[in-house]
Amino acid sequence: MSKWERFLSRETSLLKTSEIRDLLKLTEGKNVISLAGGLPDPSTFPSEDIKNITDYVLQNFSSRALQYSATAGIPELRESLVNLSNKRGIMNINNENIFVTVGSQEALFILFNILVDPKDHVFVEMPSYLAALNILRSRTPTFHGIPVTDSGTDLDSLEQQLKRMKEENQKPKLLYIIPTAQNPGGTTLTLDDRKRVLELASEYDFLIIEDDAYGFLVFDGEAPPAIKALDKEGRVIYTGTFSKILAPGMRLGWIVADQEIINEVELFKQNVDLHTPSFTQFIAAEAIKRNVIQNNLPKIRSLYKEKRDVMLKAMEDYFPKTAKWSKPVGGMFVFAWASEKIDTLQLLSKALNSGVAYVPGSSFFYDYSGRNTMRLNFSFPNREQLERGIKILGQLIKE
Amino acid sequence: MSKWERFLSRETSLLKTSEIRDLLKLTEGKNVISLAGGLPDPSTFPSEDIKNITDYVLQNFSSRALQYSATAGIPELRESLVNLSNKRGIMNINNENIFVTVGSQEALFILFNILVDPKDHVFVEMPSYLAALNILRSRTPTFHGIPVTDSGTDLDSLEQQLKRMKEENQKPKLLYIIPTAQNPGGTTLTLDDRKRVLELASEYDFLIIEDDAYGFLVFDGEAPPAIKALDKEGRVIYTGTFSKILAPGMRLGWIVADQEIINEVELFKQNVDLHTPSFTQFIAAEAIKRNVIQNNLPKIRSLYKEKRDVMLKAMEDYFPKTAKWSKPVGGMFVFAWASEKIDTLQLLSKALNSGVAYVPGSSFFYDYSGRNTMRLNFSFPNREQLERGIKILGQLIKE
Numbered sequence: 001m002s003k004w005e006r007f008l009s010r011e012t013s014l015l016k017t018s019e020i021r022d023l024l025k026l027t028e029g030k031n032v033i034s035l036a037g038g039l040p041d042p043s044t045f046p047s048e049d050i051k052n053i054t055d056y057v058l059q060n061f062s063s064r065a066l067q068y069s070a071t072a073g074i075p076e077l078r079e080s081l082v083n084l085s086n087k088r089g090i091m092n093i094n095n096e097n098i099f100v101t102v103g104s105q106e107a108l109f110i111l112f113n114i115l116v117d118p119k120d121h122v123f124v125e126m127p128s129y130l131a132a133l134n135i136l137r138s139r140t141p142t143f144h145g146i147p148v149t150d151s152g153t154d155l156d157s158l159e160q161q162l163k164r165m166k167e168e169n170q171k172p173k174l175l176y177i178i179p180t181a182q183n184p185g186g187t188t189l190t191l192d193d194r195k196r197v198l199e200l201a202s203e204y205d206f207l208i209i210e211d212d213a214y215g216f217l218v219f220d221g222e223a224p225p226a227i228k229a230l231d232k233e234g235r236v237i238y239t240g241t242f243s244k245i246l247a248p249g250m251r252l253g254w255i256v257a258d259q260e261i262i263n264e265v266e267l268f269k270q271n272v273d274l275h276t277p278s279f280t281q282f283i284a285a286e287a288i289k290r291n292v293i294q295n296n297l298p299k300i301r302s303l304y305k306e307k308r309d310v311m312l313k314a315m316e317d318y319f320p321k322t323a324k325w326s327k328p329v330g331g332m333f334v335f336a337w338a339s340e341k342i343d344t345l346q347l348l349s350k351a352l353n354s355g356v357a358y359v360p361g362s363s364f365f366y367d368y369s370g371r372n373t374m375r376l377n378f379s380f381p382n383r384e385q386l387e388r389g390i391k392i393l394g395q396l397i398k399e
Numbered sequence: 400m401s402k403w404e405r406f407l408s409r410e411t412s413l414l415k416t417s418e419i420r421d422l423l424k425l426t427e428g429k430n431v432i433s434l435a436g437g438l439p440d441p442s443t444f445p446s447e448d449i450k451n452i453t454d455y456v457l458q459n460f461s462s463r464a465l466q467y468s469a470t471a472g473i474p475e476l477r478e479s480l481v482n483l484s485n486k487r488g489i490m491n492i493n494n495e496n497i498f499v500t501v502g503s504q505e506a507l508f509i510l511f512n513i514l515v516d517p518k519d520h521v522f523v524e525m526p527s528y529l530a531a532l533n534i535l536r537s538r539t540p541t542f543h544g545i546p547v548t549d550s551g552t553d554l555d556s557l558e559q560q561l562k563r564m565k566e567e568n569q570k571p572k573l574l575y576i577i578p579t580a581q582n583p584g585g586t587t588l589t590l591d592d593r594k595r596v597l598e599l600a601s602e603y604d605f606l607i608i609e610d611d612a613y614g615f616l617v618f619d620g621e622a623p624p625a626i627k628a629l630d631k632e633g634r635v636i637y638t639g640t641f642s643k644i645l646a647p648g649m650r651l652g653w654i655v656a657d658q659e660i661i662n663e664v665e666l667f668k669q670n671v672d673l674h675t676p677s678f679t680q681f682i683a684a685e686a687i688k689r690n691v692i693q694n695n696l697p698k699i700r701s702l703y704k705e706k707r708d709v710m711l712k713a714m715e716d717y718f719p720k721t722a723k724w725s726k727p728v729g730g731m732f733v734f735a736w737a738s739e740k741i742d743t744l745q746l747l748s749k750a751l752n753s754g755v756a757y758v759p760g761s762s763f764f765y766d767y768s769g770r771n772t773m774r775l776n777f778s779f780p781n782r783e784q785l786e787r788g789i790k791i792l793g794q795l796i797k798e
Contacts, residue, residue, distance in 0.1 A: 003633065004659050007572065007606055009538075012513045012663055042462035050465070051457045055450060062446035066646035068438055102501055102672040109671050114411045135670045139408075173406065207406055234402065247465035249677035260403050264411055271534045272508050272671065273501040278648035280676055 011138060033389040036357040038183075038332060039380040041307075044300045045247045049292045050283060057282040069278040071266050073100025073254070077281045080288035081240075081254050087294075088215050089225030090238065096259045099266065100276045104213060104241035104253030108132050108176075110268045111209055111237060111255070116141050120173040121165065125153060127335065127364030127373065129183050129211060132176055136366070141173070143366040148185035150324045150337065155196055162204045172206040179227055181214035184335045184364050184375040186326025188218070194227045201235050208236045216245050216297055218330035219305035234258035242284055244332070245293050245300070250280045304332065304379055307386060311378040314387045318394030332379035335361065337372060338397050344374045351396055356389045410537060432788035435756040437582070437731060438779040440706075443699045444646045448691045449682060456681045468677040470665050472499025472653070476680045479687035480639075480653050486693075487614050488624030489637065495658045498665065499675045503612060503640035503652030507531050507575075509667045510608055510636060510654070515540050519572040520564065524552060526734065526763030526772065528582050528610060531575055535765070540572070542765040547584035549723045549736065554595055561603045571605040579622055580613035583734045583763050583774040585725025587617070593626045600634050607635045615644050615696055617729035618704035633657035641683055643731070644692050644699070649679045703731065703778055706785060710777040713786045717793030731778035734760065736771060737796050743773045750795055755788045 057065050064074075072078065078095040085093060101107040108131070116122060116139040124133065126145035136143070144161055147154040158175075165172060177197070179189040189197070201208050210227045228238035238256040246252070255265060269275070287293050311334055315325055325336040338344065344360040351358065361373025376393075378386055456464050463473075471477065477494040484492060500506040507530070515521060515538040523532065525544040535542070543560055546553040557574075564571060576596070578588040588596070600607050609626045627637035637655040645651070654664060668674070686692050710733055714724055724735040737743065743759040750757065760772025775792075777785055 002659070004606075004657060007514055008663060009512065009514055009516045009519075012667070039467055042466055045461060045465040047457050047461035047465065050461075051454060054453045054457070058446050058450045058453070062444060062449075063441035064648075066444040066446065066449070066648040067441055068642075068647045102676070105670075106672040113408065115406055115408055117408045120408075131669070131673065138670060207403075243467075247678070248467045249463075249465040251672060251674070251676040258403060260401070264407060268411070270530070271504075271537060273505040273650060274530070275650070277501070277650040277676060277679055279646070280678060 032352060032355050032357050033381060033385045033392075034357045035376045035378075035381060035386075035389050035393075036359045037377050037380050039377075040244060040248060040332070041303060041379055044296065044303060046287075046292055046296050049287065049290070050247070053283050053286045053290070053292070057279075057286060061282055065279050065282040067278060069275055069281070071269050071275045072262065073098065073276060074278060074281045074285065077285040080285045081256075084288055084293070085238075085240075085256055088212065088223075089229030090256060091229070093256060097256055097262060099255040099257070099262050099269075100281060101253045101255060101269070102273065102276050103243060103248070103251045104211065104239045105131055106272070107239040107253050107255045108209070108211070109135050110265050110272065111239070112136055112139055114264050114268050115174060115207065121170055122173055123158065123161075123175040123206075124366055125177060125182065125185060126366070127185050127361055127370055127375075128176065128366070129178060130363050132211065133364070133366050136176070145366060148182065148187050150326055153182070153185075153187045153189060153193070155193055155200075158197075159200060162200060166204065172204055174207040174209055175201065176209045176211065177227070178211040178213065180212060180223055181218060181328050181331030183213065183331060184333045184361070186328035186331070186333065186335050188329050189224065191224050194224060194230055198227060198230055198235070202233060210236050210238045212238055213241050213244060214331040215240070217301060217304065217332070219301045219308070220329040223330065228256055237261060245297065246284060246287055250284060252276065252280055252284050301330075304330075307378040307381075307383065308334070310383045310386045311376065311390060314390035315394070318391045320394070320398050323397060332377055334376045334378060336374050336376060338374070340372050342372050342397060344372060347396060351393060354392050354396060356392045358393065431751060431754050431756050432780060432784045432791075433756045434775045434777075434780060434785075434788050434792075435758050436776050436779050438776075439643060439647060439731070440702060440778055443695065443702060445686075445691050445695050448686065448689070449646070452682050452685045452689070452691070456678075456685060460681055464678045464681040466677060468674055468680070470668050470674045471661065472497065472675060473677060473680045473684065476684035479684045480655075483687055483692070484637075484639075484655055487611065487622075488628030489655060490628070492655060496655055496661060498654040498656070498661050498668075499680060500652045500654060500668070501672065501675050502642060502647070502650045503610065503638045504530055505671070506638040506652050506654045507608070507610070508534050509664050509671065510638070511535055511538055513663050513667050514573060514606065520569055521572055522557065522560075522574040522605075523765055524576060524581065524584060525765070526584050526760055526769060526774075527575065527765070528577060529762050531610065532763070532765050535575070543571075544765060547581065547586050549725055552581070552584070552586045552588060552592070554592055554599075557596075558599060561599060565603065571603055573606040573608055574600065575608045575610065576626075577610040577612065578626055579611060580617060580727050580730030582612065582730060583732045583760070585727035585730070585732065585734050587728050588623065590623050593623060593629055597626060597629055597634070601632060609635050609637045611637055612640050612643060613730040614639070616700060616703065616731070618700045618707070619728040622729065627655055636660055644696065645683060645686055649683060651675065651679055651683050700729075703729075706777045706780075706782065707733070709782050709785045710775065710789060713789035714793070717790045719793070719797050722796060731776055733775045733777060735773050735775060737773070739771050741771050741796060743771060746795060750792060753791050753795060755791045757792065
């Protein structure tokens, strides 16, 4: 930026293009195995069902599906989402607790904007979801990290920090947490841990933003209920997404929250984009109503489970014994901790030259620590790529 | 808000639910003729074409149309928009100058966020587009108004204010302007006026945000070229929308700007919602490629021209001689100035009781002045409703 730089608002300077993004962009179109992305396998998209549903929607609701609609979402989708939420254990809600957004990214953008002031005390996992951290950074809060290791999320650390803050008369504002098949750390909180997080929120009086992006994508056993399912005070704000269970190209997500919070979200969203596209909302509502999403889930889960197992097996075979990695029960990622000597950011250019891409883990730490970590995606590459990619990477780390 | 109020960020308190919105909500479902909305006539939606295109897209591009895509928009749509921009006189641009958004509302949201700091000097028309003013208000700038009357936009006033600001060593940041079939004022700048605005921007060094929502909806004669078409310095940032020319339920808009600005928009949009839905972008790209939009425009224009004429004729017949109103060459609204004694906000509840709704004009003034004005929509109601609505309103004003 040079010619028009003097016209930019102050906060615009907080937005930085990521060097990793630029590095990965260079590999586009080249013959590189990408374990870097976060894309669903396109074979999981129910294209034929979507085609039938779209025809039906345009046949029967075109004057509404193509028209402006309410900021909070069309009633049909809000109602369908009440039903879908039930499957995550969230009961006793109605349409007024549901708010439809342009992907769960917009849900997080609006929530962090209406809730977080500069210097507010915000808890995040280390590592946590990159794009959520970026929005939070733009709000310039005071970050507090909760360590995630290959043996789980450290809730003792959360409690100790809360105690210390209380002694210092500091008030926590919120905890942003991905309790199920965490991206990228791979952890899943037990039912007891979920209850404990809620008790801490109540005792120390903070909000929980529960990002349930992978709640429907648990392949080993049953997913524990959402934290929101256990919430009696309305303290949990839940975000969900259609990107992993229908199609990310629809850009649809949703919030489940206390009605008072929903009202504030609505006022903010009016400024952002008036409302989420009516057209895609009608399609999603019908996809839930016809059980297209529910019936597709077993297929997605078994495909990703198989791919995860290919990746984990390859890591056992090719990664050095000094490395550790998550064994996620669901989701799309494995997270690896190499030995402390290794800088995964430096390793990336070598890896790209050898034909494999990944995301260095430091991007997922609010303080850019975790320089010996990396995130590996198993949902998009095919089995052969997974195996070969991990083999190359293992050799590089060993060197 | 009470239970969770203490958790809200400071700027959230800037967002107020509008009393007018609440008032109009009360009429929903009741037998009220609404001249208040801003909805296109649904008979203008090319549903059958959209159905054919959607089938084609899902048949041929489903793995891309349902997948994540680039933040700036899919290449196919950016290219189609280069071609569509040519029809507004905007030449010498390429894909890199185009950015796709969730309606032009999101375009304005992002632009005002990346450009406007608190206290920045911002020029707006009086009246101007309500939703744009709301975003601007959230940025807490110093507003400067350019009067719009039934005889046009007062560029002399703009120039005088710029001179005075210069004498006082104040720097203008930007002008937000809707130069063609202005919403709600009804003005359209002549070619000479467009050149003059550009010269002033260059001389006094500010940016122009040109909102061209109605550029394709001029029914009387040819629309003048966009200001962006005359822009040699890259000083004009143009926003367009599919809401008036295809279907608002798609929520698609776009920006045409210098590539440096586009890059900053991209960084901000990554935080907001990652990208605009791929699915609807493929549909819109194909709708331009197949000339669906271009071929549909004459039908929309002649329908709205006829409706405008019904409204203007009814106003001649039923409005008092003391009232003045715009004679817009396009768009969807007539703006009326009643005599100074009349408060259109007070009049609204009477009007609603008599079965007709409109938007009191003060909402369209950054300083909530213009209390004797009202905005009247002619695109959505049918001819009979237009005539009856205006008749009732005329009688109320006369009383």
